[in-house]
């Protein structure tokens with residue numbers, strides 16, 4: 001019995017009675033999904049059944065997990081198998097005390113569903129199957145907005161999926177409360193939009209446009225709408241105004257390309273640049289009629305669906321409009337069908353060129369709903385000669401970089417390659433577009449070369465992405481602040497391709513203009529204290545500790561003597577053998593850049609050092625004056641007092657201001673203070689005092705123009721030569737006699753001494769002695 005039931009459940013009775021739509025141009029055949037209803041196992045709806053506030057039906061698909069979708073209509077249905085099984089309507093547990101179960105907005109953020117029910121945000125974690133309320137929202141909200149990044153687990157991508165806004169649509173902008181969450185919608189904080197108080201109009205939405213690295217706020221005023229942006233350089237201007245009739249639904253298409261679709265019953269608008277320019281889509285009604293917008297077609301839009309590449313619209317007049325979201329093409333083509341529209345119908349893309357009309361059907365016997373599906377193959381329909389659609393000129397467009405994520409750090413560029421094959425005799429215009437040219441003046445240049453293969457001409461495309469900044473042409477009024485990491489996408493498409501090129505998807509990559517996480521700094525350690533016999537690596541590895549005398553360090557880094565000696569445990573695993581530095585020679589570490597475990601270059605950029613235990617028995621060779629500072633240089637004292645409790649080691653590329661910077665207005669009041677910045681334009685060096693011992697330095701690259709990364713590390717040096725070790729040479733003569741006695745004594749003494757700095761010194765003395773001894777004996781042998 002149990003087995004039978006399982007079999008019955010597994011062999012889900014998906015397809016029942018395919019019925020043909022009686023139409024001259026048959027758009028699709030419907031079939032019904034009905035599963036798990038063989039036995040009278042009664043499922044019960046628990047909690048309050050949710051419904052959508054809008055008169056039309058919406059369908060939200062998870063852009064990364066293709067089988068996850070939410071249907072919003074008179075009931076809500078949440079599926080994890082793309083509506084391949086019957087479903088109970090979604091309900092919210094009564095324990096959530098949601099009140100009126102009316103949903104005004106929904107967003108799928110990673111593995112949770114965010115729903116605005118009765119002006120509050122609720123979280124449904126569909127993987128763990130629990131509900132919760134959000135934290136931090138103190139005023140009523142009606143909408144949530146967010147995006148999903150499917151490219152990788154890179155922090156830039158994760159941040160995209162975690163950023164969520166909650167707001168009250170239609171509220172006066174100047175005084176409305178906007179909330180932002182950076183943890184996927186659980187916890188919110190009030191979002192401070194810089195110019196909010198000055199903005200006039202009501203709020204049409206707020207969105208994080210990651211492809212432009214801007215927050216865009218939609219202002220509605222007197223039938224017109226326009227975007228206001230948060231960051232330089234767009235914060236100076238607004239997007240161009242556009243007609244705002246009815247209440248526009250705003251659809252951000254997946255893939256971070258900056259494509260937005262605005263629609264309500266009578267209008268359909270598109271933007272390809274995150275709202276800077278919004279325009280109506282042209283409509284091709286027949287081979288010879290072109291309407292300038294869908295409002296001229298006298299139709300009532302009911303449901304709109306989009307994926308990364310294309311757009312489909314279902315109207316109450318049983319029409320389906322289809323359009324490509326390529327770089328340039330922006331018209332819709334009309335297909336007429338019959339009985340494809342119904343009150344509950346919603347549209348979705350199941351794949352590229354595959355649209356499905358979905359209708360939930362109630363069942364008088366079971367509480368679970370079945371689904372009627374009508375799949376449409378766009379490519380097939382476009383082949384209909386009546387439509388007189390030109391055949392696609394492109395045979396192939398392919399590139400390794402498609403759907404990948406790349407990082408461009410400063411001083412680096414990105415080369416992408418693609419292959420393009422036209423139909424014989426045709427010529428194509430490839431086009432590469434970056435979504436955020438403000439990102440350090442990011443530019444894409446295509447280099448093309450053709451060759452003949454099998455009688456066909458193939459075109460190799462090299463796309464080179466660079467920052468104008470490094471070409472010395474960046475206009476500060478056009479470019480984002482160089483210090484701010486940003487993001488962009490690059491899309492490669494064929495400019496003059498036909499609507500029939502359904503399967504020829506544009507190629508897109510996501511670009512993080514920011515820290516390249518593979519970058520590390522390494523301090524060159526060619527002269528290690530171990531290889532020179534000064535320190536013993538075995539002793540260092542054996543839980544070695546040393547004492548810093550109280551006169552030499554300050555635990556508060558203020559240069560004041562401490563009240564007691566400090567015992568420091570040496571972390572050999574982390575620090576290795578110290579670098580050997582002779583106390584009397586001005587010194588500067590050689591800092592190397594490594595990437596993915598490979599040496600790249602010696603870093604010439606500015607950096608700073610700090611002894612981590614507070615040792616202050618060193619200074620610098622230059623002063624503010626001799627370093628030719630125009631303004632008072634920063635130093636560790638000023639940085640630490642500015643940072644407050646943000647941590648001691650907080651001198652980095654973000655707070656560093658060069659004293660050579662013409663914009664730096666701090667007057668040079670103390671020209672004789674030590675100049676604490678090494679590298680860069682000066683020849684500054686570290687000068688050690690007469691003191692032997694281990695120094696552990698924290699190093700931070702502070703030059704803001706070297707890399708977006710916080711390049712930092714710790715390393716150790718052993719300063720030697722300050723004590724009168726010169727007693728040793730005299731020993732050479734008496735060696736033969738003393739050696740025997742000494743060695744006997746050392747066997748007892750060394751194990752005790754080894755754990756101190758003196759012990760290591762002693763051991764090195766012994767090693768030194770032995771070498772000399774061997775040398776002497778050898779000579780004697782001659």
Ligand SMILES: *[C@@H]1O[C@H](CO)[C@@H](O)[C@H](O)[C@H]1NC(C)=O
Pocket residue numbers: 130131132133135
């Ligand atoms: C719901 O949120 C509250 C408040 O943050 C938390 O204490 C509780 O653990 C959450 N419930 C679940 C099931 O995660």
Ligand SMILES: *[C@@H]1O[C@H](CO)[C@@H](O)[C@H](O)[C@H]1NC(C)=O
Pocket residue numbers: 194195231232235236
């Ligand atoms: C735009 O941002 C820049 C840099 O952050 C700032 O200096 C400027 O005042 C801002 N402009 C407006 C109009 O907010």
Ligand SMILES: *[C@@H]1O[C@H](CO)[C@@H](O)[C@H](O)[C@H]1NC(C)=O
Pocket residue numbers: 243244245266267268280293295
């Ligand atoms: C909006 O309405 C105005 C007047 O009512 C009309 O002129 C305009 O074409 C409409 N715009 C759209 C995009 O529907």
Ligand SMILES: *[C@@H]1O[C@H](CO)[C@@H](O)[C@H](O)[C@H]1NC(C)=O
Pocket residue numbers: 296297298
């Ligand atoms: C739309 O309706 C108007 C007025 O009702 C009419 O003039 C126009 O021809 C119609 N357009 C189409 C494409 O049917």
Ligand SMILES: *[C@@H]1O[C@H](CO)[C@@H](O)[C@H](O)[C@H]1NC(C)=O
Pocket residue numbers: 447448449460461462
């Ligand atoms: C494209 O790059 C490849 C490999 O770097 C090179 O061999 C080829 O000459 C380049 N083609 C063009 C047109 O720049």
Ligand SMILES: *[C@@H]1O[C@H](CO)[C@@H](O)[C@H](O)[C@H]1NC(C)=O
Pocket residue numbers: 475476477
């Ligand atoms: C930037 O804009 C300001 C004010 O709009 C203008 O005075 C300045 O000349 C512009 N700078 C450049 C490099 O175009």
Ligand SMILES: *[C@@H]1O[C@H](CO)[C@@H](O)[C@H](O)[C@H]1NC(C)=O
Pocket residue numbers: 543
């Ligand atoms: C290292 O030395 C410290 C203090 O001298 C001691 O507490 C610790 O147990 C030692 N660890 C090992 C692995 O010997």
Ligand SMILES: *[C@@H]1O[C@H](CO)[C@@H](O)[C@H](O)[C@H]1NC(C)=O
Pocket residue numbers: 559632633634635636637638670673674
């Ligand atoms: C740090 O700089 C301040 C002035 O900015 C100066 O007064 C102070 O003496 C400097 N400290 C050190 C240790 O050089």
